[in-house]
Amino acid sequence: MPVIEGTTRIKEASGEYDFAVDGGAVGTITLRSAGGASLGNVIPAGSVITGGYLEVDTAVTSGGAATLAVNSEGAGDLVAATVVSGAPWSTTGRKSLTPAFTGASSVKTTAARSLTVSPAVAALTAGKFRVVVFYR
Secondary structure, three states: OOOOOOOOOOEEEEEEEEHHHHOOOOOOEEOEEOOOOOOOOEEOOOOEEEEEEEEEEEEEEEOOOOEEEEEOOOOOOOEEEEEOOOOOOOOOEEEEOOOOOOOOOOEEOOOOEEOEEEEEOOOEEEEEEEEEEEEO
C-alpha cells in the first residue's frame, strides 16, 4: 500500500521467509515481499506498528538449538528470540506478534525499516512463514 503522508488509516506491511529460497544461515535475513503487497515489507520512518500476525506454513527446524527472532525497529521486537523447537515456530498456523494493539506493546520506527528475521546459535534447516504487521 502506498504511504500517504498525514493519513491515519491503518496500513499493512508483509514479508515472507522460505528456507528453500532464503537459506537459513545465522545472521539477519530480510524478508521478501509477500505477494500483492505494493510496498512489500517496508515500514516508513515514524510509523507505529500496532499489531499483526505470524503465519507458519512449514515448521521451522534446525540441526542444533537454533533460535529465531522477528524484527522491525529492534532485535526481537515482533517475536523475541525463541528456540525453534518450541512455540511459535514448531507448529503450523497463525500466531500472535508482540504488538497487540495496545500503546504499551506498539513499536515506533525511527527510520524506514524492513521486516527481518534473525536466526542465531545454529543454522535453520527448514521452514516457511509470513509476517504481517499493521501500522499507522
